[in-house]
Amino acid sequence: MYSFIATQLVWWTGGAITVLSMVALALYAFTTYKHGYFRRRGIKGPKPSPFWGHIKDLMAVGAHEFDRRSVKEFGQVYGFYFGNHPTLMVADPDILKEIAIKQFSNFYNRGDTVQIAKVWQNSVNNAKGIKWKYLRAILQPAFSSGKIKGMRPILKRCLDDMISCLDSDLLDSKEHVVEMNDKFKRLTMDVICSSAFGIEVNTQRNPEDQFVKHASKILGGSLSNKVLLLNWFFPDFQSLIMYFAKDFNDPAAMEFLGATVRKAMEERKKSYPHEYRDILQLMMNTKSEDHAIGVSEEKSFEEMKKGGMSDADIIINGIIFLAAGHETTAALLGFISYNLATHPEVQERLLEEIDEVTGTIENSVTYESILKMEYLEMILQETLRLYPPAGRFNRQPAEDVTIKGVHFEKGMDITFTTYGIHMNPIYWPEPEKFDPERFSPANRGNIYPYSHVPFGAGPRNCVGMKLALAETKMAIVRLLQSFRLEPSDKLTIPLKTNNGGGLLRPVTLWLKLVRRKE
Numbered sequence: 001m002y003s004f005i006a007t008q009l010v011w012w013t014g015g016a017i018t019v020l021s022m023v024a025l026a027l028y029a030f031t032t033y034k035h036g037y038f039r040r041r042g043i044k045g046p047k048p049s050p051f052w053g054h055i056k057d058l059m060a061v062g063a064h065e066f067d068r069r070s071v072k073e074f075g076q077v078y079g080f081y082f083g084n085h086p087t088l089m090v091a092d093p094d095i096l097k098e099i100a101i102k103q104f105s106n107f108y109n110r111g112d113t114v115q116i117a118k119v120w121q122n123s124v125n126n127a128k129g130i131k132w133k134y135l136r137a138i139l140q141p142a143f144s145s146g147k148i149k150g151m152r153p154i155l156k157r158c159l160d161d162m163i164s165c166l167d168s169d170l171l172d173s174k175e176h177v178v179e180m181n182d183k184f185k186r187l188t189m190d191v192i193c194s195s196a197f198g199i200e201v202n203t204q205r206n207p208e209d210q211f212v213k214h215a216s217k218i219l220g221g222s223l224s225n226k227v228l229l230l231n232w233f234f235p236d237f238q239s240l241i242m243y244f245a246k247d248f249n250d251p252a253a254m255e256f257l258g259a260t261v262r263k264a265m266e267e268r269k270k271s272y273p274h275e276y277r278d279i280l281q282l283m284m285n286t287k288s289e290d291h292a293i294g295v296s297e298e299k300s301f302e303e304m305k306k307g308g309m310s311d312a313d314i315i316i317n318g319i320i321f322l323a324a325g326h327e328t329t330a331a332l333l334g335f336i337s338y339n340l341a342t343h344p345e346v347q348e349r350l351l352e353e354i355d356e357v358t359g360t361i362e363n364s365v366t367y368e369s370i371l372k373m374e375y376l377e378m379i380l381q382e383t384l385r386l387y388p389p390a391g392r393f394n395r396q397p398a399e400d401v402t403i404k405g406v407h408f409e410k411g412m413d414i415t416f417t418t419y420g421i422h423m424n425p426i427y428w429p430e431p432e433k434f435d436p437e438r439f440s441p442a443n444r445g446n447i448y449p450y451s452h453v454p455f456g457a458g459p460r461n462c463v464g465m466k467l468a469l470a471e472t473k474m475a476i477v478r479l480l481q482s483f484r485l486e487p488s489d490k491l492t493i494p495l496k497t498n499n500g501g502g503l504l505r506p507v508t509l510w511l512k513l514v515r516r517k518e
């Protein structure tokens, strides 16, 4: 009896080991074949790790640094793997111009690094074809200079809150030291919630706000998300994976956000006519029929224009604005503040400009006044060059095409590395040096075309760019009207950055704030 059990055990263990070895071998063969994609096409690149591709490198050094090193070693076009998903990386401004502008009609879709749930495919960032053209056409006007000027009450309220929160924090701090990273995140969250959702969350005063807590669950996509990893490891089975996984996102959080925005929309509908001029209202105004079923690939541009956006489309696009506009702008504010605190001579010159344009009255900043500040613009552009918060953006060719000797295959994922371009000494001598003079009126003309692309390029560039720039400038001016920024003992110099999810931001930003006028 015992010998029978022992024989069975040996047999089953042997069988299991054989099956597991075969599966492991098959997976290894699969990943090795996938990782030969660029080699077969004669394109160089850093060596991928079996299975992981370059994901572990991204986790170790971040996409920005990885790209800078890769450009240095392999040149301005190289192969990269998200797991087993190949992506052709481009850091050549001439090719960028060709793809993003001149041949845009062949490249207006974004590449698919993962299969996403249907609901996200109706967001302007992810939409393809005519659906993207329609969404972009109706959302673009929400970010016109006139509309952003009209957001001054929202910006003013949020900036007033920032200054008064800083004042009360400073009362509690003997050294006058504040962690500014967190302050900027709260500020930009308040601005985007008010402008995109019409919801006053006031995270600056109420960090426990439920809307923000749920939104953070949606925004917190990371390289440790198992569904994302499965998508990257098995790019050929993405549809199957998504059939079971449905979405990467927390369903309860999605439900909460949806219900809150729906309530805000219902209230607006009841109080019509009203004075709302924000992004939410612009999206709501697209509805020309009561029962709009929203955007869809089955509809023509004209049909979408007639029907407008559905409630679900409005909510998803609001969430995309939150995702795209909140931490990016906060990071930019952090990097500018760091540069000002560590370059007192630059801060001094900027203070002079601010006082000259706005007078020395606190809280006198307007949209018109920031347009007159040339030095502020130079500092901002140089900060965006040195620390571009969004390090990559992508496109997908609809047809095969060869540009500058590089063959771009239909359906391939083409990713531009902003940081790889911004840190290339061919275009930017001494790239690590912070030097606003690169963007002075005298030097601006010498900048190589498309070598400065913090907001992407062409008709599919960042739709929120004007809002981000206005918000950043107004926040910096308002901050400097009240405080001088100085490095504190706790500030890490050079600045320690975090690059999770492809977004570059300071890890912490401990600054000393000295009141200009008591």
Ligand code: HEM
Binding pocket: 124, 125, 126, 136, 192, 320, 321, 322, 324, 325, 326, 328, 329, 332, 388, 389, 390, 392, 393, 394, 453, 454, 455, 456, 457, 458, 460, 461, 462, 463, 464, 465, 467, 468
């Ligand atoms: C400093 C702040 C920001 C930076 C550095 C930034 C950067 C970028 C970049 C590089 C892209 C890709 C562009 C391309 O593919 O050519 C992008 C796209 C986008 N950004 Fe921003 N962004 C910022 C702020 C914002 C804000 C405030 C919003 C909205 C409120 C926003 C909304 C979007 C959207 C919706 C897209 C997708 C556009 C499309 O596919 O048509 N961004 N952004």
